[in-house]
Amino acid sequence: xxxxxxxxxxxxxxxxxxxxxxxxxxxxxxxxxxxxxxxxxxxxxxxxxxxxxxxxxxxxxxxxxxxxxxxxxxxxxxxxxxxxxxxxxxxxxxxxxxxxxxxxxxxxxxxxxxxxxxxxxxxxxxxxxxxxxxxxxxxxxxxxxxxxxxxxxxxxxxxxxxxxxxxxxxxxxxxxxxxxxxxxxxxxxxxxxxxxxxxxxxxxxxxxxxxxxxxxxxxxxxxxxxxxxxxxxxxxxxxxxxxxxxxxxxxxxxxxxxxxxxxxxxxxxxxxxxxxxxxxxxxxxxxxxxxxxxxxxxxxxxxxxxxxxxxxxxxxxxxxxxxxxxxxxxxxxxxxxxxxxxxxxxxxxxxxxxxxxxxxxxxxx
Numbered sequence: 001x002x003x004x005x006x007x008x009x010x011x012x013x014x015x016x017x018x019x020x021x022x023x024x025x026x027x028x029x030x031x032x033x034x035x036x037x038x039x040x041x042x043x044x045x046x047x048x049x050x051x052x053x054x055x056x057x058x059x060x061x062x063x064x065x066x067x068x069x070x071x072x073x074x075x076x077x078x079x080x081x082x083x084x085x086x087x088x089x090x091x092x093x094x095x096x097x098x099x100x101x102x103x104x105x106x107x108x109x110x111x112x113x114x115x116x117x118x119x120x121x122x123x124x125x126x127x128x129x130x131x132x133x134x135x136x137x138x139x140x141x142x143x144x145x146x147x148x149x150x151x152x153x154x155x156x157x158x159x160x161x162x163x164x165x166x167x168x169x170x171x172x173x174x175x176x177x178x179x180x181x182x183x184x185x186x187x188x189x190x191x192x193x194x195x196x197x198x199x200x201x202x203x204x205x206x207x208x209x210x211x212x213x214x215x216x217x218x219x220x221x222x223x224x225x226x227x228x229x230x231x232x233x234x235x236x237x238x239x240x241x242x243x244x245x246x247x248x249x250x251x252x253x254x255x256x257x258x259x260x261x262x263x264x265x266x267x268x269x270x271x272x273x274x275x276x277x278x279x280x281x282x283x284x285x286x287x288x289x290x291x292x293x294x295x296x297x298x299x300x301x302x303x304x305x306x307x308x309x310x311x312x313x314x315x316x317x318x319x320x321x322x323x324x325x326x327x328x329x330x331x332x333x334x335x336x337x338x339x340x341x342x343x344x345x346x347x348x349x350x351x352x353x354x355x356x357x358x359x360x361x362x363x364x365x
Contacts, residue, residue, distance in 0.1 A: 065097035095135030109156035112149025128164035142170025142195030170195020192235035232267035283360025
């Protein structure tokens, strides 16, 4: 190619580059709408993904079946000849709950020395077989009969419970064990049970200490409050199972009422009690559900009342959303038998009258 041709080619190339530069500089303006005209069409752009709204999980509801004093002596000892049916038909209610708990009001032992007191209860290890067969998941032993046969009897009670696979709480080989909550998980919900006794009979001699077996006593308020607070850290639902009250009285004492408030303040969601051998009533203390007395359940002989029953609670989160008392009567065999019709209404009426002296609210906050 000649030099003249090369110069011509370069000139053509330069003009092409200049034109391209001009077109590139004005091209964006061609897309801009003119005043008064419709906006230029743009290709739709994918919208930024919006995080899906996450609904708060609905707390799992669980049912608790709670009942009163149980022991196997006198007429009820005979029921252990057939431990699988010892509780009779009421066992269906216990089995139907997610968690069923009673107060085991006896030493489970064949050894030990009887203590200096009027009423002494003990039972063979098959008592635990009967509890398990009835659907009972755990038992409080914080009461005024667990040491009826001394420390030997208490250690047997604890040892045979472990051997039977029956969780017990409220007593132990030392204070650490006695005040420790039993924590179990049902349907993903962690439930803690703390057992405490407020019965004064032999309380000093029977109290668990750092170096002595015994019962978790409510009189050691510092330990009792610490036990509930510790349970609160470990569980979703905290239940305090008390042994308290004046035998034969359907009204709570001032001591009971003040201690219930203390347990609520420490973090208890539910406070229930036994010992008075008659039914007391229930209600709310702030957000804490309280039932002052469940009466006898499986009972050896005469008592202040034959009224009995099962307290069935539905708990959602930390709140009791439904409370039902299923009336029963302690029959001639000592077994609780569920009532219906007019007989059940008579028991409910007596409980309703007892509610007037509880100082508790009838409505959940």
